[in-house]
Amino acid sequence: MLQPTDNQPNTQKSQYFTNPNSQATNAVSIPVEQATIGRSLVIKGELSGAEALYIDGRIEGKINVPDHRVTIGRNGNVTAINAREVIVMGKVHGNVQCSDRIEVRSEGSLIGDVITQRISVEEGALLKGNVEVRTAEPKTERTYNQVPSKPVASETTKAASATAGSA
Numbered sequence: 001m002l003q004p005t006d007n008q009p010n011t012q013k014s015q016y017f018t019n020p021n022s023q024a025t026n027a028v029s030i031p032v033e034q035a036t037i038g039r040s041l042v043i044k045g046e047l048s049g050a051e052a053l054y055i056d057g058r059i060e061g062k063i064n065v066p067d068h069r070v071t072i073g074r075n076g077n078v079t080a081i082n083a084r085e086v087i088v089m090g091k092v093h094g095n096v097q098c099s100d101r102i103e104v105r106s107e108g109s110l111i112g113d114v115i116t117q118r119i120s121v122e123e124g125a126l127l128k129g130n131v132e133v134r135t136a137e138p139k140t141e142r143t144y145n146q147v148p149s150k151p152v153a154s155e156t157t158k159a160a161s162a163t164a165g166s167a
Helices: 155-166
Strands: 033-035 043-046 052-055 057-071 078-089 090-092 097-103 110-111 115-116 117-120 126-128 131-133
Touching: 097 110, 115 117, 117 131
Parallel strands: 033 052, 043 057, 052 057, 057 078, 078 090, 078 097, 090 110, 097 115, 097 117, 110 126, 115 131
Antiparallel strands: none
């Protein structure tokens, strides 16, 4: 195979580097944006955000991530959660509200009230509290170009008001 010499510019350099010891895989993984709270961190106060959250530390306060997933790791310890989806592998001691689902894994414990659409509790998990499973609220179609109609008074109402006005 012909190789470019040192005095000639190499216009087709490879943009990719390969490790000869690595094995090629066909699986393509999409990176998930997720914030992480490590096991040595302690947060006192309310936590809110707009991305998925993985907690392996302790949070003493409410977690409010209504459109994303909150995962409580094996070392995690939290008090209250409001999220779209919650996965509990650690400890939750407080109320949990999920707009989609909650999953309590076998090593997880949840002591508090739960409001969700779907729930999954593995064998060996601890769940103590009230559980309210709600159905999904139907999305109503709303047309923004419509003008609200005014109520039309009935003929008897008009006649009664005309009579009352003349007396």
